[in-house]
Amino acid sequence: MLPKTLCFLTLACTIVSITICSAQNASELKGQLALQGIPALIQGDSGYTAASQPYNLRYTVEPIAIAYPTTSEQISTVVIVGASQKLNVVARSGGHSYIANGLGGTNGSLVVDLSQMKNITVNPVTGHAMIEPGNRLGDVALALNDAGRGLPHGRCTYVGIGGHSGFGGWGFASRMWGMTLDNIISATVVLSNGSIVTASEGSNPELYWAIRGSSASFGIVSSLEFRTHPVPSSATAYNFTWQMDIPTASAAFSAFQSWALNGSSVPPEFGGEIKFLKGQAYGQVELSFFGNYFGPDAKFNETIAPFFERLPTPDFANVTQGTWIEALAAIAVGNLNTSTHLDSNDTFYAKSLMAPEDVPLTNESMTTLVTYLAEVGFNSSDFWHVEVELYGGSRSVINQVGLNNTAFAHRNALFTFQPYASSPNLLPPYPKNGFSFVDGMVESLISGMPNDWQWSAYPNYVDDRLPDWRRRYYGAHYDRLRVLKAELDPTDMFRFPTSIEE
């Protein structure tokens, strides 16, 4: 019989792999956690397979165990037990990582599932919100709205606040209120040695810096305190679509950029994106323009007028005006109340490209992308889109935050592109040519730009095929993050495919 310290899954171990098998026994691990009152699922348990299902079904990941703590102290216990067995430990909030990092991204991690930690309280005096990391964005929006408050964040209601606020958090209120992480004023963090600490300007300031852009490499955030904002008194939700040929769509893209760059056109209360989808015929694309505007209702038309003057009449238009929460619901993907339906899933590959505001896209670059989408994209059987999200422009709060104030390293983007392709039926297997198809979207955009163009990438659209991810995600912040990583996590316990290395 094999000594148990060599291998935890006797059947999975061959003579060759014994030497690399780590020293765990999953049922012992489960037993140790149970003694501390912490439930966990391991392989063989009913529920384990469903609980280890990533959002992106392109990945199959088998954690050694998935633990369900309810307090910071229990998280600390899980971390200490994991450390004693030299396991990778990872947090899972909403589980929407594009590359299954909430499950560790590789097999054998100890997953700290935060779904039992859903408390949200709003201090009526300060407006500060304490939000536990098991919450999804839709539920956060509803709870804050009940107190007349709001935060900037994305429109997919099932995304977790843990990952979203750990790496960015962009939504249609971000030009007026910043990224989600810009609103964190303090956090409780469980470190690799099990200590429970506060990270804020006055307490562990370097950790406070790091969790706002690269949280998962440094600890498990067990509670977040946000500065919130009074909800705007009115809000517009808008959505326009067009079928366009290549010249028309290229000119529309160019008009969108000119409008965004015009210092007097787009106030911070304006949030939006354009999105390219498959056209109805070869040589065409569908273009949509949608978002929220939080300024006075009557000013919406004049705000978009300089852009719309250069566009054909939309094939479809839907503009509704109402309250903040109605505007969020109108553009949401998923119901705001996430208890009403099960979470969804997809089988996809996505990338990102953040285009700096100081080197605008050339017409050649925009036309090359549109041509690729109208031709190669039309012939693809994948279900695809390219989002072009407005980050910059006049007085955008995202870009008013100092570059070094947070670990989030992107304070000069005009647009964040998200090229994305799902398998044709949204289920595995993922077609091999999906990768080169999506790579081609980025390549076509880059091909029309100068060779030394300094584009970067958005860490919440995380991509494990991005070769120079350290520089693209973190720029000059990477070295500073490494120093802190060596200090706070010397054994590299919080490890996953795109974690900060020592």
Ligand SMILES: Cc1cc2nc3c(=O)[nH]c(=O)nc-3n(C[C@H](O)[C@H](O)[C@H](O)COP(=O)(O)OP(=O)(O)OC[C@H]3O[C@@H](n4cnc5c(N)ncnc54)[C@H](O)[C@@H]3O)c2cc1C
């Ligand atoms: C359908 C969809 C729509 C999206 N729309 C937007 C959008 O509009 N805007 C936008 O900015 N992004 C958007 N995203 C990207 C999203 O912000 C990221 O995928 C985000 O990281 C997911 O967070 P999560 O908690 O759901 O994921 P998880 O997989 O649970 O976590 C993601 C990463 O964060 C870590 N993490 C999670 N919780 C904690 C914690 N408490 N402490 C430390 N580390 C933690 C995990 O270990 C993992 O590395 C979207 C994603 C999807 C799938």
Ligand SMILES: *[C@@H]1O[C@H](CO)[C@@H](O)[C@H](O)[C@H]1NC(C)=O
């Ligand atoms: C793992 O631990 C359980 C419970 O302690 C024990 O019954 C089992 O034999 C161990 N398995 C291995 C491979 O050591």
Ligand SMILES: *[C@@H]1O[C@H](CO)[C@@H](O)[C@H](O)[C@H]1NC(C)=O
């Ligand atoms: C995890 O293990 C399963 C079963 O052996 C395998 O199919 C899968 O590819 C592995 N996942 C990763 C990310 O290596």
Ligand SMILES: *[C@@H]1O[C@H](CO)[C@@H](O)[C@H](O)[C@H]1NC(C)=O
């Ligand atoms: C939620 O927070 C409130 C206020 O801090 C506290 O009274 C309550 O006990 C918390 N609930 C849970 C389940 O932690």
Ligand SMILES: *[C@@H]1O[C@H](CO)[C@@H](O)[C@H](O)[C@H]1NC(C)=O
């Ligand atoms: C845990 O690590 C932190 C940061 O390095 C340190 O301040 C603290 O003293 C450590 N705690 C224990 C119990 O070792």
Ligand SMILES: *[C@@H]1O[C@H](CO)[C@@H](O)[C@H](O)[C@H]1NC(C)=O
């Ligand atoms: C780019 O295209 C737009 C729209 O077609 C056009 O108005 C503009 O003159 C072009 N710019 C350059 C530099 O060619």
Ligand SMILES: *[C@@H]1O[C@H](CO)[C@@H](O)[C@H](O)[C@H]1NC(C)=O
């Ligand atoms: C910039 O925007 C202002 C206000 O909308 C508009 O009057 C002006 O014509 C725009 N300039 C250009 C070059 O588009």
Ligand SMILES: *[C@@H]1O[C@H](CO)[C@@H](O)[C@H](O)[C@H]1NC(C)=O
């Ligand atoms: C805005 O424009 C739309 C479409 O042209 C029009 O129906 C609507 O009445 C306008 N709203 C205002 C407030 O002018």
Ligand SMILES: *[C@@H]1O[C@H](CO)[C@@H](O)[C@H](O)[C@H]1NC(C)=O
């Ligand atoms: C327009 O948007 C509103 C708000 O989301 C929605 O209720 C309505 O169904 C939409 N209308 C159309 C025609 O899509």
Ligand SMILES: *[C@@H]1O[C@H](CO)[C@@H](O)[C@H](O)[C@H]1NC(C)=O
């Ligand atoms: C915009 O309208 C199109 C066409 O009806 C629809 O497919 C799309 O889902 C809408 N988008 C948003 C954000 O409402």
Ligand SMILES: *[C@@H]1O[C@H](CO)[C@@H](O)[C@H](O)[C@H]1NC(C)=O
């Ligand atoms: C969400 O829906 C659930 C189930 O229908 C319900 O019990 C709960 O009260 C709803 N929550 C909110 C904030 O509306």
Ligand SMILES: *[C@@H]1O[C@H](CO)[C@@H](O)[C@H](O)[C@H]1NC(C)=O
């Ligand atoms: C994916 O989502 C679909 C639709 O909600 C659901 O029927 C299916 O069971 C899910 N698949 C997995 C593997 O979670």
Ligand SMILES: *[C@@H]1O[C@H](CO)[C@@H](O)[C@H](O)[C@H]1NC(C)=O
């Ligand atoms: C940010 O920090 C780096 C490295 O310490 C420094 O070189 C740079 O000047 C700082 N940038 C700003 C905008 O403060």
